[in-house]
Amino acid sequence: MKKIHLITTFAFLIFIFTTLYLSLNNRKIYNTKDIIGQKIDTVELTLFDNSKTFNTKEISNYKFTLFNFWASWCAPCRKEHKNLIKLSKNKNLKIIGVNFKDNKTQAKEFLQEMGDPFFILISDPKGKQSVNFGIYGIPETILVNEDLTILKKYIGPLDLKDVKEIKKIIKQ
Amino acid sequence: MLSNLGIISSSISLLASLLLIYLSFVELKVSGDKIQKKIYKFSSVQLIFSLLSFLVLLIGYIFSDFSMINVYENSHTEKPLLYKISGTWGNHEGSLLLWINILVLFSFLFLFLNKNKNKNFKIFTLIFQNLLISIFFIFLLTNSNPFSPVFPIPGEGLGLNPILQDPALAIHPPLLYVGFVGSSIYFSAALAALISKVEAKSLATTLKPWISISWFFQTTGILVGSIWAYYELGWGGYWFWDPVENSSLMPWFLMTALLHSVLVLERRIGLYSWVIILSILTFTMSVVGTFLVRSGILNSVHTFANDPSRGLFILTFLILMVFSSIFIFFKYTPSEKKNYKIFSKEFFILINNWFMVFFLAVVLIGTLYPVFLDTLIGEKISVGPPYYNFVLAPFLIPLLFLMTSGPKHKWISSETKIFFDIILFLSVFLFLIIFFIIKENNLLINLILLFSIYLIIQNIFDFYENLKNRNINLSRIISHFGFGLLIFFISVNHIFSVESNFNVRVGEKKDIKNYIIKFENLETSSGNNYKSVVGYFEIFNKKKLIKENLEPEIRVYNQPKTITYEASINSNLFSDTYLTMSNISDSDIFNIKFQKKPFMNFIWLSVLLISLGGILNFFKRKKEI
Numbered sequence: 001m002k003k004i005h006l007i008t009t010f011a012f013l014i015f016i017f018t019t020l021y022l023s024l025n026n027r028k029i030y031n032t033k034d035i036i037g038q039k040i041d042t043v044e045l046t047l048f049d050n051s052k053t054f055n056t057k058e059i060s061n062y063k064f065t066l067f068n069f070w071a072s073w074c075a076p077c078r079k080e081h082k083n084l085i086k087l088s089k090n091k092n093l094k095i096i097g098v099n100f101k102d103n104k105t106q107a108k109e110f111l112q113e114m115g116d117p118f119f120i121l122i123s124d125p126k127g128k129q130s131v132n133f134g135i136y137g138i139p140e141t142i143l144v145n146e147d148l149t150i151l152k153k154y155i156g157p158l159d160l161k162d163v164k165e166i167k168k169i170i171k172q
Numbered sequence: 173m174l175s176n177l178g179i180i181s182s183s184i185s186l187l188a189s190l191l192l193i194y195l196s197f198v199e200l201k202v203s204g205d206k207i208q209k210k211i212y213k214f215s216s217v218q219l220i221f222s223l224l225s226f227l228v229l230l231i232g233y234i235f236s237d238f239s240m241i242n243v244y245e246n247s248h249t250e251k252p253l254l255y256k257i258s259g260t261w262g263n264h265e266g267s268l269l270l271w272i273n274i275l276v277l278f279s280f281l282f283l284f285l286n287k288n289k290n291k292n293f294k295i296f297t298l299i300f301q302n303l304l305i306s307i308f309f310i311f312l313l314t315n316s317n318p319f320s321p322v323f324p325i326p327g328e329g330l331g332l333n334p335i336l337q338d339p340a341l342a343i344h345p346p347l348l349y350v351g352f353v354g355s356s357i358y359f360s361a362a363l364a365a366l367i368s369k370v371e372a373k374s375l376a377t378t379l380k381p382w383i384s385i386s387w388f389f390q391t392t393g394i395l396v397g398s399i400w401a402y403y404e405l406g407w408g409g410y411w412f413w414d415p416v417e418n419s420s421l422m423p424w425f426l427m428t429a430l431l432h433s434v435l436v437l438e439r440r441i442g443l444y445s446w447v448i449i450l451s452i453l454t455f456t457m458s459v460v461g462t463f464l465v466r467s468g469i470l471n472s473v474h475t476f477a478n479d480p481s482r483g484l485f486i487l488t489f490l491i492l493m494v495f496s497s498i499f500i501f502f503k504y505t506p507s508e509k510k511n512y513k514i515f516s517k518e519f520f521i522l523i524n525n526w527f528m529v530f531f532l533a534v535v536l537i538g539t540l541y542p543v544f545l546d547t548l549i550g551e552k553i554s555v556g557p558p559y560y561n562f563v564l565a566p567f568l569i570p571l572l573f574l575m576t577s578g579p580k581h582k583w584i585s586s587e588t589k590i591f592f593d594i595i596l597f598l599s600v601f602l603f604l605i606i607f608f609i610i611k612e613n614n615l616l617i618n619l620i621l622l623f624s625i626y627l628i629i630q631n632i633f634d635f636y637e638n639l640k641n642r643n644i645n646l647s648r649i650i651s652h653f654g655f656g657l658l659i660f661f662i663s664v665n666h667i668f669s670v671e672s673n674f675n676v677r678v679g680e681k682k683d684i685k686n687y688i689i690k691f692e693n694l695e696t697s698s699g700n701n702y703k704s705v706v707g708y709f710e711i712f713n714k715k716k717l718i719k720e721n722l723e724p725e726i727r728v729y730n731q732p733k734t735i736t737y738e739a740s741i742n743s744n745l746f747s748d749t750y751l752t753m754s755n756i757s758d759s760d761i762f763n764i765k766f767q768k769k770p771f772m773n774f775i776w777l778s779v780l781l782i783s784l785g786g787i788l789n790f791f792k793r794k795k796e797i
Contacts, residue, residue: 006502013498017491023469023547024483073675075761 035134039148043132048099048107048121060146062094064170067142068118068158069135071102072110077139080157081114087163088117092170098122100130100138143169174232175240178319182225182269185276186309188218189302196299205291207283211298215280218305222276226260226269229318233260239325242266242318248331250701250730258342259332264466264482265318267345271462272312274353275305282357282382289378296364297357304356311485334702334729334736340400344393351390352423352458357382358430359455362448363497366504376438379451381790383434387427388786394420395779402772403739410775413560415470418539419461422532426454429528431786436518439583443522445505450525452497457532459490469543520578527571534563565616568659572623575652576630579645595633599626612667620663627656647792651785658778661771670768675761682764688712689751689766702729707753707762709740724753724764748772 044053059065068084070077088095097118099107102125111118124130133142134153143152143166151169154162192214199208229242233256238244246263247256261267279301286294312318358379365375397420402410411417430450436443464470467483538555545551603622612618631653638645672684682689693708704727711720725738742749750767 002502006498009498010495013494017487019544019547020463020469020487021484023543024467024487073673073763075675075763 036150036153038150040142040144040150041132042148043129045098045122045124045129048097048104048123054120054122056148059094059096059144059148063146064093064151065144066093066095066166067098067133067144068095069098069100069130069133069138069140071100071138072106073102074100074138076157078110078114080139080159081117083158083160083163084117085115087158087166088119090167090170093166094119096120096122098124098130098133100124100135101127173239174228174237175319175321178225178228178232178240179313179317181221181228182272182309182313182319185218185221185225185272186306186313188214188221189276189306189309192218192302193299193306196295196302199295200292207291207294212283215283215298219276219280222273225319226273229266229269230257230260233257236329238327238329239321239323240318241320241322244322244326244329246332247329248701248730249328251332251337252700254339254342255332255337258336261345261349262332262336262341263318265312265316267349268308268312268316269318270346270349271353272305272308274349275301275308275356278354278357278382279305279360282361286378290368290370290374292368293361293364293370293374293378296367297361300360300363301357304360307489311489315481315485331701331729334727334734338400338404340396341404344396344400347389347396348393348420351386351388351393351427352420352455352461354382354386354389355423355427355451355454355458358386358451359497362451363500366448366500369504369506372437372442372444375444375447376434379430379447380434380438383427383430384786384790387424387431388783388790390420390424390427391779391783391786394424395776395783398779399776403741404736410772413538413555413557415539416461416465418535419464422461422535422539423454423457425528425532425535426450426457429525430454431789432521432524436521440518442508442518444508445501446525448501448505452501456490456494456497459486459493463487463490464539464543515581517578517581517583520574520581523574524571524578527567527574530567531564534560565620569616569619569623572620572627572656572659575655576623576627579634579648579652580630595630596626599629602629610664610667617663617667620659624656624660624663628653628660631656647785647789649785650788651782654778654781654783654785658775658782661774661778665769665771665775668768668770670766672766673763674766675763677760677762682766684766686713686715687766687768688714689764691762691764699727702727704728704738705755709751709764711749711751711766720749722749722751724751726753726755743773745773746770 040056040059042055042057044055046053066087070081084095087093095117097120099121104123104125122129127135133140139157141154141158141162142150144150152166158166192211195208195211195214199211202208229240231237232240232243233247234253236243236247236249236256238247242263242265243259246266247259251259259266261270279298282301283294283298361375361379361382364370370378394417397417398410401412401417430447433443433447433450437447463483463486466486469483538559542553542555545553599622603618603625606621606625607618612621631649634649635646635653638649670685670687672682674682674684676682676689676691678691678694680691688711690710690712691707692710695706695708697704697706704725706723706725709722709724711722712718713720720742722740722742724740727736727738728734729736737752737754739750739752741751747768747770750765750769752765754763755761
């Protein structure tokens, strides 16, 4: 009996310590840069206006899709909004807005005031859906092609340089 | 110069530790009850040089001697004196030196305060404790040397992280270190007791004061850290289930279990092996915590600068320590008969212990699970308050009940009294009054409130009863009373807290529930080593027609260049009003976090009462000796 106790204790501890040892050499900082080139997950997203859902598979119908993660309480989002409006005029590009941890009424007011560049608007009140896209702060923007592959990721507000870059990519 | 002095004095102290180990082995072969004077002398030398090495680093910090890399990296001439001093332990190397000093101090005190105890027991304790000291000294001198020189000597230092420049945080690490590093002495004593076959009662009386004192410091350390997080981190909470907070809580659960089970060992000569296991586990958990904080595998506000070699060293030490303890335990542990009856006091203490072990398991799993998942599967998750609240809260109810009824039972006896007494009726009555005032619908919270009231009232009655009989077990009564209050006030705080985030410009107003918040003005000001933007806010309570003025700040520190958000808290006896402000770049909009938190001071006071019980227990012991 004592032997069995001893062996199980040892086996358990060896597992714990090995994992801790491996964790020492594991990547420490959460880095989402390598999501470029990866395909986005197929997930069901809830639309902003009603409880219908949108499956990310449908993106394959469009040549280029830009996911923009924003909120009305986020001041940098306000700053980049005019750039999104500019991009929304481009026929090759559909912009999907993901409203992140926001109050719906305030989000609506924001779009009324600033204009609505979004082809589809998704609601993510708890920020859970955005995790699937590797988002950990807003604003963040992801450019995806028809194969659902992520081409670019922008952390922080889109500036004119970014707009130029996006335009160049979608022209090709 | 100081650098050399530091290296020399810590090397002498290391040498003294190695010599003490050698002399202790020699001493085991010498007959007689008394330990040779030589050992006492070397122990004193070890303490003096260890303290000297710490003093050297402290002086280096006070006089900004940047010839030591450690001072250069963590201090600055403009820093206020208090934070120059606290900078000594505000970094990995310096805090490791403090660690070692506490190990040495406890080793010295144990030897000098237990002169009449079994000789072999003391000698083995000394051997184990000095093994720990030597290993940590070698780690310090080879890998994490706070005295490493730098040449040419820099004219100015890099500064201490401003969020660490705070009075509460200046004392938080030393308090916690005395707590969990102090547990090393009962780790060593427990292993020594097994080898030297010390009898139960003697082991219990030896361990008890050390457990009480380390428990007191651990509790107070956690409290101070919590207060710091509340007003400095600007999140408005006081406990975040942050992995590093958990690292201080895990040994606390074990110390609490130990504090209770050692009573059984003392009175009933039971639970011998269990007390040994708990003593070993407490220090093991302290080292696990140290590993998690210093190896950099966790991302947290506490994490020290990352260096994998440190993690590897602590992990290797941990593995050696755990496996050799298990070996000693299995080889030497005596067989024990279970001699306690159901519904006796010792039965309830054992149940208390199982609760503590359960809490420990929950917190340990919550802390390690994300690390394991990331390493083994590559998935990144974080375990937050919902998990802990969901798993732990329901178990508070039986714990509160057992804390109320357990102490009423007698030792040995298995009488099954059901206490449908006046206290229970009074508690239900009081609870109903509170229920009609607060009208909370959540059953779980209501039950927690009811049972915490029961515990509080029971202890008030116990206090009067014990006063009459002049048989005061004040330490238990005060700690349990404090715990009842803590749970009660945390619940009420949870129910009544108001929180709101919004954006506002100077001159604008915002309506939130019963409050109107007006952003009146914005001014710049400057402090000793920082510049700041101060917001002037007026908070008007529409219900009570009271005005409060709050002034949150955004500080920009010079060295290192860092921005901190200082909360402005108006703390009244019954409620805190809490405001933080952050600016939104390139705009005149400010993001405001407004919170109304009731009974914060009562939460702090409750924890103070809990820890007061520990210190009373310590002094009670002293009187009996």
